[in-house]
Every structure is written in structure tokens, then in C-alpha cells.
């Protein structure tokens with residue numbers, strides 16, 4: 104019997120592998136071509152606005168400037184267009200470690216990642232039009248007002264309360280008809296979670312079924328929402344597959360960005376370099392890892408650090424690359440004794456799943472599998488619990504994108520002898536982690552990866568907060584609303600944690616010790632891929648996102664976030680880009696009327 108299921112599992116794995124390989128081939132053939140590409144003879148040109156990076160921030164900003172500005176706009180992006188694969192929601196993880204992923208690894212972590220190879224986290228980042236918005240899991244989050252009110256207080260950023268940001272969040276949010284919300288009847292798990300709301304009314308918990316940036320079964324990212332409609336505008340040029348390597352400052356009459364050095368690889372992989380002049384503003388949208396990388400490689404950063412790297416100083420800006428923050432996820436596998444259905448190899452190979460996707464964009468292929476989320480914003484430990492409805496999973500793919508050592512992976516996910524194993528992954532995280540890391544350089548070459556140190560769990564409060572999250576997650580799983588699913592929490596039996604548990608009573612009473620839970624998070628906690636803060640508002644930037652000391656450089660990406668976002672950050676970053684555009688367009692107008 105066991106062998107029979109083993110065979111099903113292996114055959115299932117091979118079929119999924121073949122299908123994904125085939126999809127990838129077709130998709131790379133179907134890569135969208137990019138219009139309005141800057142021609143070689145135009146490369147001496149100067150542009151009013153030069154935007155570096157076509158991710159969430161860059162695509163949103165470009166769209167508004169191309170639509171409303173009188174100036175010329177150049178969007179420079181290191182990658183090319185994404186293929187069709189990026190649009191099929193369930194297959195999105197197959198893009199990781201591919202050509203549209205920068206595939207960064209963290210530096211070895213001191214306080215976490217002990218169950219990962221070399222104690223390094225995989226840190227995927229999108230490369231190409233859409234950036235990480237085309238690689239992400241498409242989950243939408245409305246924003247949490249107090250996050251912005253806290254910024255307001257943090258550095259006296261009076262422009263940044265929720266009263267200021269709310270309207271931009273609403274504008275950046277896709278229309279309901281351009282989103283997909285997991286319906287209540289999607290599975291028994293979604294029904295049970297809906298019911299649990301009334302069981303936990305005494306708790307300050309907010310339940311939500313997932314809402315995705317998915318339209319008609321396909322990813323609907325900032326590319327479709329913002330960038331595509333302006334791609335052919337005459338004031339816009341695009342420069343794909345081009346890496347910005349250096350920012351040149353000039354000091355007359357005041358310090359300003361005058362040009363950027365761009366590198367392109369030719370057919371023989373030789374680097375061609377040329378400069379683009381910046382007439383009005385240079386806007387950095389290269390993301391939380393690469394914006395501080397580019398600034399530091401250009402000599403804008405901490406003078407002592409740059410001197411050690413022998414990078415000539417252009418501006419001492421001591422906090423560039425500091426304050427990096429990210430959520431850390433603790434996954435736990437919960438098996439279910441009933442058919443929900445959840446994502447497993449049988450569901451995926453079922454002709455009905457394929458039919459539902461092709462006919463209406465629904466079913467397991469039409470979303471990423473995250474069914475819902477519970478958030479508690481109560482201080483001092485605001486936390487989130489995410490329900491990823493997956494049973495017998497594609498182990499090889501998951502292991503590869505998470506960098507798990509085999510033993511840690513096996514402790515987390517028990518070997519399934521059943522291709523139709525039902526279950527879900529319960530993900531607990533702290534919404535306002537206090538640990539802070541950094542982005543540094545090995546040297547000044549932009550083709551070398553930056554040194555990324557998220558420094559997860561370096562602050563003790565994050566441990567307490569994650570424990571609070573796990574204990575609440577257990578309460579939910581063992582509630583009477585979920586009892587009919589016959590859930591069973593697989594407390595990982597990690598050898599390194601065996602002094603602390605799990606003991607028999609942990610399975611019986613579901614109250615493992617704090618020491619065991621801490622040991623778990625320090626071994627198997629994974630990045631949630633929400634980095635931010637590395638060129639923060641109020642310390643590196645002024646309240647309108649301009650680099651302190653060089654007012655014609657603006658940063659418009661996740662680097663600006665002074666504190667973590669209490670949820671998924673993509674829409675917040677698009678909203679911030681809209682705000683930046685409003686300031687830029689306003690100053691353009693004011694300048695125009697002064698000239699008249």
C-alpha cells in the first residue's frame with residue numbers, strides 16, 4: 104500500500120515537473136515585447152526624469168509621470184519583460200531562481216536560519232518589468248492606519264498620517280472587479296475560518312479571506328494596472344536589460360544628481376557603458392536591497408564604511424543601508440482528516456482543476472493557495488496568522504526556494520505517503536518586528552550582489568511576539584469551529600530542539616514550552632520577502648522622499664518605510680509612488696507658472 108502511494112507521489116512529481124517545464128518553455132517563447140525602447144542613437148539624450156527600476160514603486164510612478172508630466176521620462180530596468188508564467192497564479196514559485204529573479208541570499212544569520220543551508224535565507228527579488236510585483240504572491244492588503252500615524256510620530260513626519268495616506272491607498276488599490284477574493288465556500292477550511300470569527304469575538308482579531316491582485320485567473324500586477332496603459336506614450340522611453348551602475352553628483356550651484364552611468368551587455372557578453380543626463384530628478388526605485396547598494400556604490404553613504412571599501416565619497420549619509428526590516432514567518436504543518444479540498448498532487452492533477460482554470464480562471468491554479476489571514480494589532484505584540492491551504496506539496500520545489508537543510512525540512516513536513524494528503528501550513532509572524540539589519544557592499548561593482556543581513560530575531564521582543572502568534576494560531580486550530588476538519592499539528596521534531604520538545608504532552612495538550620518555540624523559530628523561520636527601511640523616511644530622506652543633501656534624488660520603493668508594514672506591503676508601495684508623483688507634478692506646475 105505504502106509503495107503504491109510512493110509511486111503515485113513520484114509519478115505526480117514527474118508530471119508536475121514536466122508540465123511546469125513545458126509551461127516555462129511556452130512562456131519564454133511568449134515573452135511580451137517592450138515598446139518605446141531607447142534606441143542607441145538616443146543614448147546621449149538627457150531626460151527630465153530618470154527612474155531606476157520598474158518594480159512596484161517604479162512602474163506606478165512612471166505611469167503617472169508619463170500620463171501627466173510635460174517632461175520626458177526614462178525608465179531604466181535591469182531585467183526584461185516577464186513571461187506568461189508569471190501570470191499563472193499557482194505557478195509563481197517556479198519563477199524563483201529563474202531569469203526574472205535576482206536570487207539573493209542573505210549573509211549567514213547569527214540569530215536564526217539554523218535549519219537552513221549555511222544559515223542563509225533565500226531572498227528572491229523580481230527582475231524585469233513589474234519587479235517583485237511580478238514575482239510576488241499577489242496578496243492584497245488594505246493598509247493599517249496606525250502604521251502611518253506611527254511614522255508621523257517617529258520623526259515628526261507630519262505629512263505621513265493615515266489621513267494623508269488613506270486616499271492614496273484607495274487610489275492604488277485595484278478595482279474589486281480586478282481582484283479575486285477567496286469565496287467562503289472555497290473549501291471546508293475557509294468555511295471553518297469564517298465560522299471561527301464568531302467564536303473569537305472576545306479577541307481583537309481581524310479575520311479576512313485572501314484578496315488577490317488577480318483578474319480572470321491571471322496576475323494583475325502594477326504592470327497591467329499602471330504601466331501597460333502608458334507604454335506607448337511619446338514622452339516615455341524604456342531601457343530594459345540595463346543596469347544603473349553609478350550616480351554622478353555635481354556641486355554647482357548646489358549638490359544635485361547630474362547623470363547616471365548605465366551598463367548594457369552586448370551579444371558577446373561585453374559590457375557597454377554610457378551616461379544619461381538627469382535634467383530634473385533622479386528617482387531610485389531599485390528596491391530595499393538595491394537602492395542602498397546603488398547609493399553606496401556611488402559614494403553616497405557612511406564615510407567610514409565607504410573609505411574601507413575605497414569608494415570615493417560624494418556625500419556622507421550615515422544611515423544609507425541601515426534599518427533594514429522584514430517579517431519572519433514560522434511555518435507549521437497541520438494535516439486534516441477530511442477532504443477540504445486543499446492543494447495536493449491529486450487536486451492539481453485532476454482534470455477538473457485544469458478545466459476550472461481554463462474555463463473561468465478559478466480553482467487551485469487561479470490563486471496562490473493562501474486562503475485567509477488573521478491579524479491582531481494589539482500592542483505590545485501585534486501578530487499575523489496566515490493559512491496556506493496545502494497538503495502533499497511539491498517537496499523539491501519548496502526545499503529549493505527555502506534553502507532548508509534536508510533534516511529541518513523533513514522535521515517540518517512529515518513524509519507524505521499519500522498524494523492526496525489534506526492539510527494546511529499555519530504561518531505565524533510578528534507584524535512589527537523590532538530587529539534591524541543592513542545592506543552593505545562587498546565592493547563597488549554593481550554586478551556583485553549586495554551583502555544583505557536581515558538580522559532576524561536579534562531583538563528579544565520579536566521572539567515573545569512570535570510566541571504569542573503561535574499560541575493564538577494553536578487556539579484557532581484547536582477551536583470548535585475547526586474541530587470538524589480533524590486537524591493535527593505536526594510539531595517539528597528537530598534534533599537541535601529535542602531538549603525542549605516536542606514531548607508527548609505537547610501533542611496532547613498543544614502547549615509546547617516557550618524554549619521549544621523559540622528554538623523552532625531560530626531554526627525554521629523563513630523570510631516573508633517584505634524587506635524595507637534601508638533608506639528610510641526621516642533619517643535618509645526628507646518627508647517628501649528626497650535624499651537629504653541632494654534634493655533632486657528621490658527614493659520611491661520599499662526602502663523608504665521607516666517601520667514595517669503590518670501586512671503585505673505591495674499596495675502601500677504603489678500608494679507611496681502615487682504620493683511622490685503628486686509632489687513632483689505639483690512642483691512642475693509651480694515652476695511652470697513661475698516661468699510664465
Ligand SMILES: Cc1cc2nc3c(=O)[nH]c(=O)nc-3n(C[C@H](O)[C@H](O)[C@H](O)COP(=O)(O)OP(=O)(O)OC[C@H]3O[C@@H](n4cnc5c(N)ncnc54)[C@H](O)[C@@H]3O)c2cc1C
Pocket residue numbers: 155156157158159160161179180181182227228229230231232233234235236238239240241242243244345346347348388389390391393394397549631632633634659660661662671672673674676
Ligand atoms: C516571493 C515574494 C512574494 C511576495 N508576496 C507578496 C504579496 O503576496 N503581497 C504583497 O503585498 N507583497 C508581496 N511581496 C513583497 C512585494 O512584492 C514587494 O515589497 C514590492 O514589490 C517591492 O517593490 P519595490 O518597488 O520596492 O521593489 P521591486 O518591485 O523589487 O523593484 C525593483 C526593481 O528595480 C530593478 N533594479 C534593481 N537594481 C537596478 C539597477 N541598478 N538598475 C536598473 N534596475 C534595477 C529590479 O530589477 C526590479 O525590477 C512579495 C515579494 C516576493 C519577492
